[in-house]
Amino acid sequence: MAAITFKENPVTLLGSEVKVGDKAPDFTVLANDLSPVSLQDSKGQVRIISVVPSLDTGVCDAQTRRFNEEAAELGNTKILTVSVDLPFAQRRWCGDNGIENVQTVSDHRDLSFGKAYGVAIEELRLLARAVFVVDSSDTVTYVEYVKEATNHPDYAAAVDAAKSAK
Template identity: 80%
Template sequence: MANITFKSNPVTLLGQEVKVGDSAPNFTVLANDLSPVTLDDSKGSVRLVSVVPSIDTGVCDAQTRRFNEETAGLGNTKVLTVSMDLPFAQKRWCGANGIENVQTVSDHRDASFGEAYGVLIQELRLLARAVFVIDSNDKVTYVEYVSEATNHPDYEAAISAVKAAQ
């Protein structure tokens, strides 16, 4: 498993670590209207999955905004931002910030995504910061588990991976 810290303190990640070349694990998270969202819902598209601890914090806010802007012109791409935030908080945040190219989804109910992708922080019941790119055939083509959860991911590498998967 990836070695992750949260504010410089080591944390334990639950679930399976995902690697490039793996078949993308399925998951069930909740949309802002509480409807279920699964990997299969975006089948046939390239998926950029941006994982954040909480949408209402500075780095998570910046990460979601950056992927919203950078993917605006990328056809056949679906961007999901996954966190443990309640769907209502995610909806409020998106509305207040004009986010249109990213779908925020909540893993708060079952931690299905967190366990399937190995990003569930046992000590905090938050998700570790990570980025996954999944091609239209459900193969993982890019993985970044950010070693310090309060740091930014490598945006350029993630966007390059999306473009390469198109």
């Protein structure tokens, strides 16, 4: 797996790297109301899974807002933003920022998503910044592990991949 840094310091990622062509691993995270959410809940749709360390930081805020804006152009696409922020904090953040087109979900309980997609940072118990596109048949069609966790992902490439996925 490619080396990932957080504020220019190398970090250890738990789990296995996901690659284009893989069957998307399932996971269980929590919605803002504490109900479980899994990949299978959006079966039959294209999914963009936007992974951020914490919604209360500048780049994570911008990333989630950007995908919220892009959602209107994407039709049959579900957008999930995954972080280890508590569900209550995610709900507050979405309400404060008018986020309605992206579903924020929390991996705080057991890092199910983080370990399944190889983005759980062992040293910090945060998730590394990444974007995955999963098609309607649960095949991964796009992967970006952002090399420096404080940098932005390639939004255009992810949106193009979602538009191309079926």
